[in-house]
Amino acid sequence: MRMIRYTLLRALQMIPTVLLVTVAVFVLIIIIPGDPVLSMLGYYADDVTAVPHEIYDRMFRELRLDRPIPIQYLYWLGDALQGDFGKSVVFRVPVIDVVLSRVPATLYLGTASLLIAIVVAVPFGVWAAVKNDTWVDHLASGFVLFGVAVPGFWFGMIVILVFAIYLGWLPSIGYVAPQEDFLRFLKHLIMPATVLGLDVAANILRFQRTDFLDQLHQDYVRTARAKGLPGQVVIWKHVLKNSLIATVTVVGLNTARLLGGSTIIETLFSYPGLSRLLIEAIYARDFPVIQAVVLWMVVLVVVVNFFVDLIYAYLNPRIRYTTA
Amino acid sequence: MALLDVHNLTVDFNLGVESLRAVDDVSFTLEPGEALGIVGESGSGKTVTALSIMRLLDPAARITRGQIWFDGRDLATQDESAMESIRGRRIGMVFQEPMTSLNPGYTVGEQVAEVYRHHLRLSHAEARRRTIEMFERVKLPGAREMFNKYPHEFSGGMRQRVTIAAALACGPSLLIADEPTTAVDVTIQAQILSLLGELQRDMNLALLFISHDLAVVSELCTRAAVLYGARLMEVGSTDAIFTAPRHPYTAGLINSVPQRGQPLQGVPGTIFDLRSPPPGCRFHPRCVHAQPRCNREIPELTRSPASTPVERGHVYACHYPLDRAGTRPT
Amino acid sequence: MNLRKRCNIVSMFMLVAWLAAAALTLANPAAGEAASKPEAWEKRQGGTLVIGSSKDMNTKHPFTRVTSVDEFIKMMMWEPITMYDLAGKLHGILAESWEPNADASEWTFKLRRGVKFHNGAEMTSADWVWCYNYILNPANGAYANTVLSDNIAKVEAVDPYTVKFKMVGPRALFPHVLSSIQNGTIVPKNSLGGKVGEIEGNPPPGTGPFQFVNWTPGTQVEFKRFDDYWEGTPYLEGLRFRIITNKAARQNALRAGDVNMADRLRPSFAERVKKGRITGIKTRAVGGAGFRQLYFNTKGKWTSDKRVREAIILSLDREATVEEGFLGVGDPLPLAVPPDSDWLRSGAANLPSYERDVKRARQLLKEAGYNGEPLSLNMTLGQEVALGEAIVRQAAEAGLNIKMAPVESTIFYERLGKGDFSLLMSSGRFRGEPGLEETINYVCEKGKVRRSRTGYCNPAMDALISSYPTASDRAERVRIYGEIVKAVFADEMMQYGIGWSNNRNFGWRDNVKNWQRGPGQEYRNALGGLHRTWIEK
Numbered sequence A: 001m002r003m004i005r006y007t008l009l010r011a012l013q014m015i016p017t018v019l020l021v022t023v024a025v026f027v028l029i030i031i032i033p034g035d036p037v038l039s040m041l042g043y044y045a046d047d048v049t050a051v052p053h054e055i056y057d058r059m060f061r062e063l064r065l066d067r068p069i070p071i072q073y074l075y076w077l078g079d080a081l082q083g084d085f086g087k088s089v090v091f092r093v094p095v096i097d098v099v100l101s102r103v104p105a106t107l108y109l110g111t112a113s114l115l116i117a118i119v120v121a122v123p124f125g126v127w128a129a130v131k132n133d134t135w136v137d138h139l140a141s142g143f144v145l146f147g148v149a150v151p152g153f154w155f156g157m158i159v160i161l162v163f164a165i166y167l168g169w170l171p172s173i174g175y176v177a178p179q180e181d182f183l184r185f186l187k188h189l190i191m192p193a194t195v196l197g198l199d200v201a202a203n204i205l206r207f208q209r210t211d212f213l214d215q216l217h218q219d220y221v222r223t224a225r226a227k228g229l230p231g232q233v234v235i236w237k238h239v240l241k242n243s244l245i246a247t248v249t250v251v252g253l254n255t256a257r258l259l260g261g262s263t264i265i266e267t268l269f270s271y272p273g274l275s276r277l278l279i280e281a282i283y284a285r286d287f288p289v290i291q292a293v294v295l296w297m298v299v300l301v302v303v304v305n306f307f308v309d310l311i312y313a314y315l316n317p318r319i320r321y322t323t324a
Numbered sequence B: 001m002a003l004l005d006v007h008n009l010t011v012d013f014n015l016g017v018e019s020l021r022a023v024d025d026v027s028f029t030l031e032p033g034e035a036l037g038i039v040g041e042s043g044s045g046k047t048v049t050a051l052s053i054m055r056l057l058d059p060a061a062r063i064t065r066g067q068i069w070f071d072g073r074d075l076a077t078q079d080e081s082a083m084e085s086i087r088g089r090r091i092g093m094v095f096q097e098p099m100t101s102l103n104p105g106y107t108v109g110e111q112v113a114e115v116y117r118h119h120l121r122l123s124h125a126e127a128r129r130r131t132i133e134m135f136e137r138v139k140l141p142g143a144r145e146m147f148n149k150y151p152h153e154f155s156g157g158m159r160q161r162v163t164i165a166a167a168l169a170c171g172p173s174l175l176i177a178d179e180p181t182t183a184v185d186v187t188i189q190a191q192i193l194s195l196l197g198e199l200q201r202d203m204n205l206a207l208l209f210i211s212h213d214l215a216v217v218s219e220l221c222t223r224a225a226v227l228y229g230a231r232l233m234e235v236g237s238t239d240a241i242f243t244a245p246r247h248p249y250t251a252g253l254i255n256s257v258p259q260r261g262q263p264l265q266g267v268p269g270t271i272f273d274l275r276s277p278p279p280g281c282r283f284h285p286r287c288v289h290a291q292p293r294c295n296r297e298i299p300e301l302t303r304s305p306a307s308t309p310v311e312r313g314h315v316y317a318c319h320y321p322l323d324r325a326g327t328r329p330t
Numbered sequence C: 001m002n003l004r005k006r007c008n009i010v011s012m013f014m015l016v017a018w019l020a021a022a023a024l025t026l027a028n029p030a031a032g033e034a035a036s037k038p039e040a041w042e043k044r045q046g047g048t049l050v051i052g053s054s055k056d057m058n059t060k061h062p063f064t065r066v067t068s069v070d071e072f073i074k075m076m077m078w079e080p081i082t083m084y085d086l087a088g089k090l091h092g093i094l095a096e097s098w099e100p101n102a103d104a105s106e107w108t109f110k111l112r113r114g115v116k117f118h119n120g121a122e123m124t125s126a127d128w129v130w131c132y133n134y135i136l137n138p139a140n141g142a143y144a145n146t147v148l149s150d151n152i153a154k155v156e157a158v159d160p161y162t163v164k165f166k167m168v169g170p171r172a173l174f175p176h177v178l179s180s181i182q183n184g185t186i187v188p189k190n191s192l193g194g195k196v197g198e199i200e201g202n203p204p205p206g207t208g209p210f211q212f213v214n215w216t217p218g219t220q221v222e223f224k225r226f227d228d229y230w231e232g233t234p235y236l237e238g239l240r241f242r243i244i245t246n247k248a249a250r251q252n253a254l255r256a257g258d259v260n261m262a263d264r265l266r267p268s269f270a271e272r273v274k275k276g277r278i279t280g281i282k283t284r285a286v287g288g289a290g291f292r293q294l295y296f297n298t299k300g301k302w303t304s305d306k307r308v309r310e311a312i313i314l315s316l317d318r319e320a321t322v323e324e325g326f327l328g329v330g331d332p333l334p335l336a337v338p339p340d341s342d343w344l345r346s347g348a349a350n351l352p353s354y355e356r357d358v359k360r361a362r363q364l365l366k367e368a369g370y371n372g373e374p375l376s377l378n379m380t381l382g383q384e385v386a387l388g389e390a391i392v393r394q395a396a397e398a399g400l401n402i403k404m405a406p407v408e409s410t411i412f413y414e415r416l417g418k419g420d421f422s423l424l425m426s427s428g429r430f431r432g433e434p435g436l437e438e439t440i441n442y443v444c445e446k447g448k449v450r451r452s453r454t455g456y457c458n459p460a461m462d463a464l465i466s467s468y469p470t471a472s473d474r475a476e477r478v479r480i481y482g483e484i485v486k487a488v489f490a491d492e493m494m495q496y497g498i499g500w501s502n503n504r505n506f507g508w509r510d511n512v513k514n515w516q517r518g519p520g521q522e523y524r525n526a527l528g529g530l531h532r533t534w535i536e537k
């Protein structure tokens, strides 16, 4: 009951956040240099005198640039709420189509790498903490060091060199939709997801191990053992739940990052994800695409935070009561 | 036969470059239904002794000598799975810090119910029913509503009742209570103590009650053991120890108990560093009665000539024990 | 100029020409065979060629502004009226021939017969007239509107296969203007709506060897073979341009066989292929991938002083700059024209020697009162930073304080538009008529032509540069080019040529047969292209 109230309350809190973000995204576009009319017409900024006036003015009005900025914002928001983010300046197709063409790929890569990260990091972190100062723990520390010190780009290059070029097992670039060919989907996904996943895993593992070690020395662990609960129950039931609060924080931070796409990995594997789209849109001054992608990413962060908070509340009952 | 027979228990901590002996050659027995208090200053080895019995020692600690006979088995040599079936089932334990000794992530009910499910293989519903029953026994007001509450919603005293409920859930024959009232205020302390006394009688519990407070021990226990610097100084009935302590350290402890009309005396000086214990009698640097012999020879536990029933089983480790009036060495 | 270097460039261009000739003799019989000997075609046909492309197609519209790779991809489906070959000769593609009147104020084009659109209809003069009128109507926002309305007054169909253009004046270079698809490829009449630059659904059909299948912006463009292509059915069943923006990723994809061909590879990659460390792949440096030159802002704080401009020029050592800036794979040359061409001879005759003279540079700066004040070097992020650094360092030896400002292209052009720079590093290409290239830099004539980039404004210069496209005799244009060079480089010292960068390499896997590149990186040129290429099974 309290959990439901808490959930609703948190959900309501998201609305002003997202609205504020839309304002920020809109203003951001205004301060980025570049003339949207010129880009729309395919001219460079030094071409301004070459553009026929009637055409420039017509576009100017069509883009509602003649209106006051707050009005422009309201128009934009109204359209955006209906899924209309305008047309891509570069591609001249609806922004929503461009963005939606990238969303599944990003979600698959993000989810897969997150799963890999969690599956690797959480048990490994627990194991390393339980076997503190043994070879397992040293291996974990080595892994963390490797993950933190070695750039993803470099690691990705090595993986491509071995699996795509020398062994020829996996494709080095691209993406195939799962509904098209599931096996090929997996083949395209596995390398970028692993490279990204292990990078995030190192990140999670570092926190997981430290926090778990800390939890292991808490009094409640001794109480649980004094009740005769077997070591495995103590670790996986009692310690894990508390240690997950820290883990969820790190995972939450990384989830938002992963679901927004990873520029380096997407670039290296030529993977059609959102963050590459964003970078290219910024270079091309494709304002409507920038707006839509940034909005998507921020909304994602807000939504992920929402879920992180719900999980927090589940893991740490104190939160439920103080907030609700 | 005694329920618990701790014999020459010695526990060493390996702290990397150095090591220390936290429990040194400690022996005592506990009969079924009997309450024994262990008294000593902080750092004297009380908790380590208790954790040795539970075999919950820190990985750095090892039982290097001695036996812990319980129910005809030497707990010092049992493997982990054997201990798991003893802990919570045959021996319950309550810890000092009620605020942190419960898991903040689970309801208090669950933390008791899981003991029933684990040891007695009860169903969820049955475990729940028994938990509520147990809550009533430890006098948690509104036991049924309490089940789904979380530890942070409870006061220290109520939490301590929950940990007592968990420790006693499966009807153990021995309860170890390690300073259960140190962290709560005085009125709550009195309630908890009377609860423990009541439960001990009703459930025919043997109670190993650890405290740094001799007065509290004398209230609850029939016998007391005094620890100083990892070694036993004196063991005897609380009456004998209170009225006629033979060991100068015990006498000092008694004097430190505030008494009406008398200035608080305490034991002058501070405890030594366990990493480098003094030779001979450990207490000699602080002992007002110390003689040259005291820093050469370690006094063995000696039995007092039992002239009265109160003095039966009264032992002390002192070269120059106090007389029965408790004032001057003979 | 260093003789050895010069021989290198000449041999490079000769090699290119030789390869083209060799490819021609190889390719043409093959094309002939396709028609007469279907078995040979059957043996080679099939397969999808996957190309790792550094950039994407920009729009689905034939008349928006094209950018390099975008244009090359679009040229798979849309063809220009004319096209240059490797030797710089103009060939007819959608036109069979063309004829000017006496003063080139009127051009008559004979259409190639039997050219089919992808929709099956035949291309006729009606389609031409409609397309040019579409561009000429400013409301349609076609990018070529500026250029074409400066050329064409009226376009009319004489008969189904003849089109007559009435020019606004003598326009000797009109067929040259039509060598780019953005200036008038032909799509079926009425196939474009009135929305500026926008297309709903598929792009309009073209006449090219491949037809559009689909496009996922930023990811890939797919084409399939056009069986009724006028030059014969291509061998390849499909073409897929995979957009791989990262060089390392393109190289990996080529090595892994995920693509059959890739553009813009690193010189180091080509080097490893040459040394046999990477096998199964062939690469070729794309000669003349880009010419780098410096322009001065003639309205700039210090650069408005000719002495300062001269001092900067005298502070630079072209050979050393190229060696350092292009990491050993460039060719120093003062003008953006092919070495050993009549263009170079005509231009170079009017150039000073430009021997490095730091002492004289210091002297000039002193006279100008310059004392180490900062001068900005505006350049895009895509330019070689090493080149900028070489320039900054050499100029510093003469006491010049040049600050390199590599910025993202929108900002670059914005600064250009506002004249917010001292020096400008720019890339150029050789497009056959070098005299046309300087218009945007120096002509400030009011009206349709834009304000000059360098801020320079001089009616005499306007007249000189504007006379270039009116000269119908090539020798005359070569002469005018020499005069433009003299005025711009020698008299006013507003420009300084550095050299050709050869750091772009094309690569393809061994099973790709009969691949010939064009003058640059295009997939199509007057005499060859992907429609003559096949994949060996």
Ligand SMILES: Nc1ncnc2c1ncn2[C@@H]1O[C@H](COP(=O)(O)OP(=O)(O)O)[C@@H](O)[C@H]1O
Residues within 6 Å of the ligand: B013, B015, B020, B022, B040, B041, B042, B043, B044, B045, B046, B047, B048, B049, B058, B060, B274
């Ligand atoms: N985890 C530990 N690591 C190192 N030394 C310890 C540890 N636990 C206890 N000790 C040592 O054992 C001694 C006895 O501790 P303890 O039994 O907790 O005392 P107390 O009588 O206050 O319960 C301490 O003085 C300390 O030196």
Ligand code: SF4
Residues within 6 Å of the ligand: B247, B248, B249, B281, B282, B283, B284, B285, B287, B288, B289, B290, B291, B294, B299, B317, B318, B319, B320, B321
């Ligand atoms: S043995 Fe000596 S030093 Fe120790 S308590 Fe007795 S009198 Fe004091």
Ligand SMILES: [Mg+2]
Residues within 6 Å of the ligand: B046, B047, B178, B179
């Ligand atoms: Mg203690």
